[in-house]
Amino acid sequence: xxxxxxxKRLGMMVLMVLLFGTLSAMAGPRVIQIxxxxxxxxxxxxxxxxxxxLKAQEVVVLRITSHKGSDWEKDGAVHSFTINALKDxxxxxxxxxxxxxxxxxxxxxxxxxxxxxxxxxxxxxDDMKMKLIVTP
Ligand SMILES: [Cu+2]
Numbered sequence: 001x002x003x004x005x006x007x008k009r010l011g012m013m014v015l016m017v018l019l020f021g022t023l024s025a026m027a028g029p030r031v032i033q034i035x036x037x038x039x040x041x042x043x044x045x046x047x048x049x050x051x052x053x054l055k056a057q058e059v060v061v062l063r064i065t066s067h068k069g070s071d072w073e074k075d076g077a078v079h080s081f082t083i084n085a086l087k088d089x090x091x092x093x094x095x096x097x098x099x100x101x102x103x104x105x106x107x108x109x110x111x112x113x114x115x116x117x118x119x120x121x122x123x124x125x126d127d128m129k130m131k132l133i134v135t136p
Pocket of ligand 1 (some may be wrong): 128
């Protein structure tokens with residue numbers, strides 16, 4: 001009697017561990033919030049300096065909220081989220097007003113990358129930068 005209860009409980013625990021693993025995998029990539037603000041700055045909620053850290057080749061969703069500054073471009077882009085070195089890997093996102101999700105994949109090469117805005121968005125445009133750190 002005791003033994004059967006014990007193995008039932010053990011079975012249940014194994015099942016829950018498996019279920020949890022499946023659910024976490026189903027939850028999909030990490031979502032990272034970023035604001036491209038009207039003052040010509042990138043902001044990451046809860047951080048003093050805008051910076052994101054990803055593992056090499058990690059797939060994440062960038063949830064970017066954009067607000068227009070004093071200037072924008074004809075196609076409606078108010079900012080961009082561009083890493084020159086990774087442009088051909090999908091890291092060149094034109095941002096229109098509002099919130100949009102972008103799925104990106106971190107490069108295989110660890111290091112520090114500079115994110116820049118390539119849309120002339122106002123006076124502070126030249127300084128509109130943030131950092132991407134890629135860890136091994
Ligand atoms: Cu800009």
